[in-house]
Amino acid sequence: MKKNIGKKKTGLLKGVMLITKIALASGLSWELAKMLGSKHPYLAPLTVILSIQETVQHSAMYAFYRIIGTIFGISVTVFIINHLEVNGWTIGLLLFGGMLLPVILRVHKTIIHQVALTILLVFVFVHKTNYYVIDRIRDTIIGALIAIIIHVIIFPPNYVKEARQTLSQFGFHLVQLFERTANWVNTNCGSVNGQQLRKDVTNLLQELHQAQKDFKLAEKSLKLNPFAKNKKQILKQNEQFLVQLKVGYIYLSNIINTFSDWSNTDCISKTDQQQWTIQLQMLGRYIENQLNKSSEDRQNSRVSKFHLDLLDLSSISVQINISPELEHYRYQLGLYNETLKFIQELRKDNYY
Numbered sequence: 001m002k003k004n005i006g007k008k009k010t011g012l013l014k015g016v017m018l019i020t021k022i023a024l025a026s027g028l029s030w031e032l033a034k035m036l037g038s039k040h041p042y043l044a045p046l047t048v049i050l051s052i053q054e055t056v057q058h059s060a061m062y063a064f065y066r067i068i069g070t071i072f073g074i075s076v077t078v079f080i081i082n083h084l085e086v087n088g089w090t091i092g093l094l095l096f097g098g099m100l101l102p103v104i105l106r107v108h109k110t111i112i113h114q115v116a117l118t119i120l121l122v123f124v125f126v127h128k129t130n131y132y133v134i135d136r137i138r139d140t141i142i143g144a145l146i147a148i149i150i151h152v153i154i155f156p157p158n159y160v161k162e163a164r165q166t167l168s169q170f171g172f173h174l175v176q177l178f179e180r181t182a183n184w185v186n187t188n189c190g191s192v193n194g195q196q197l198r199k200d201v202t203n204l205l206q207e208l209h210q211a212q213k214d215f216k217l218a219e220k221s222l223k224l225n226p227f228a229k230n231k232k233q234i235l236k237q238n239e240q241f242l243v244q245l246k247v248g249y250i251y252l253s254n255i256i257n258t259f260s261d262w263s264n265t266d267c268i269s270k271t272d273q274q275q276w277t278i279q280l281q282m283l284g285r286y287i288e289n290q291l292n293k294s295s296e297d298r299q300n301s302r303v304s305k306f307h308l309d310l311l312d313l314s315s316i317s318v319q320i321n322i323s324p325e326l327e328h329y330r331y332q333l334g335l336y337n338e339t340l341k342f343i344q345e346l347r348k349d350n351y352y
Helices: 002-035 043-051 056-078 088-105 109-125 132-153 160-186 191-222 229-264 270-299 330-349
Strands: none
Touching: 002 043, 002 132, 043 056, 043 132, 056 088, 056 109, 056 132, 056 191, 088 109, 109 132, 160 191, 160 229, 160 270, 191 229, 229 270, 229 330
């Protein structure tokens, strides 16, 4: 509950900061455009409003695309504009011709939209004022530059904290799934509980995808961010941990089906159940210890020194042993079992 409230507060603060930046940059760009002689100063804040995105990188790319699209659209229109009437057919023809080349060149779709917008507005307004073309180019550049400068200087977006929170949530839910799987194995791998575990695995996959998306956003938010040097190292360490958690998730999702099949053969002994229960609990506790260590380091403000002990697996031992005769064939047996399950799934699909 507290985490959800914290997320809402963080989201609200980021939203307020974003609209504050847009308002400030819009006002500055308008005044600067007027100082430089623009008769259409609203074009500068229009570019600001469109350009400021959730990260500095996104904003810079959008601003660049808008400038390129504006220049291209004006180039297409300015030479033939005096020879055409303003009506729906000429506008449609100009838009088609102006956007055709960018489409053929396979440029970014934002550039295509800006080309279309520029052609439309230039074609309409140039018949009313002679200043629109130069004002549009100059004010677009002013708005783009002001938007990027304000976005970079005043609390540039940083989504590392959100990514780490998502990582912790996914990690602790994975630990709980390890514990529930261990209890399930210890109680004869019942079919009802097995179905619930599979549902939990599916739900956890959505959390994994969300964590991966948040890490991508966090990585993008650090690009072109002058204050993000230490954050990049922290993000990289947590990305390594996310990779390990993903491997743990894949491992767990695979063995649940294997245990279910093994239990159906009535060949799984009580000793096997106990050994595998201990093994799964040990793996879950190792992940939990790493998550707790990460959480403690954040609370103690030692994030710059934070280092996940990813490679030290000395606290984990293999509880399961196989006979020396089978050791040589363990890879073949593993491949055989996975292949057999895959073929069974394919046959199952063919029944529909």
